[in-house]
Amino acid sequence: MRKHLPLRSKVFLGIFLVITSLSGIALATPAEEAELAKLDKIESELELQREWAKYRWGKASSDCYQNYWVNYCLRSARAEYRKEIDPISEQERALHEVQRNLRKSIKDQEDLKRAAERASPLKAAERVDNQREFEEKQKAAAARAADLEQRRKDAPKRAQENKAGTQLD
Numbered sequence: 426m427r428k429h430l431p432l433r434s435k436v437f438l439g440i441f442l443v444i445t446s447l448s449g450i451a452l453a454t455p456a457e458e459a460e461l462a463k464l465d466k467i468e469s470e471l472e473l474q475r476e477w478a479k480y481r482w483g484k485a486s487s488d489c490y491q492n493y494w495v496n497y498c499l500r501s502a503r504a505e506y507r508k509e510i511d512p513i514s515e516q517e518r519a520l521h522e523v524q525r526n527l528r529k530s531i532k533d534q535e536d537l538k539r540a541a542e543r544a545s546p547l548k549a550a551e552r553v554d555n556q557r558e559f560e561e562k563q564k565a566a567a568a569r570a571a572d573l574e575q576r577r578k579d580a581p582k583r584a585q586e587n588k589a590g591t592q593l594d
Contacts (some may be wrong), residue, residue: 454534461527466518475513482506 489498536584542548 454531455576457527457531461524464520464524470518471513475510478509
């Protein structure tokens with residue numbers, strides 16, 4: 426029964442978190458996204474460890490009800506659970522901090538890229554063309570609506586002319 430993370434995992438995670446926190450914004454977005462994927466994998470491993478610890482705690486606490494000293498056994502089981510969970514929680518907090526920083530960096534870079542695209546003269550000309558096309562379409566729609574309204578007004582007159590012109594003797 427494994428109660429704590431192996432020392433090798435702790436050392437690897439510690440080194441990885443230090444390196445990623447020191448790297449800052451110097452990484453390119455694809456590298457940051459790859460790093461974020463690695464961190465997500467580490468997060469899933471920690472979640473699995475947390476679930477196993479929770480399973481062992483649930484098993485131990487249900488076994489306690491078979492004993493005479495139930496409360497003492499439950500306190501002991503809870504203490505063992507805390508011994509397992511506390512290091513996992515610390516690692517998760519550090520991991521989440523690095524993930525937040527990476528996501529913020531990626532978002533900032535994407536925002537800068539979008540702002541640069543918006544500021545480009547080509548996009549400005551495209552926006553002007555789009556605005557002109559929109560206004561032309563609005564004018565055409567208004568003209569069609571006015572024509573339709575005029576046809577509706579003239580409908581009784583045209584109906585009368587049609588009746589008068591198509592009489593059979």
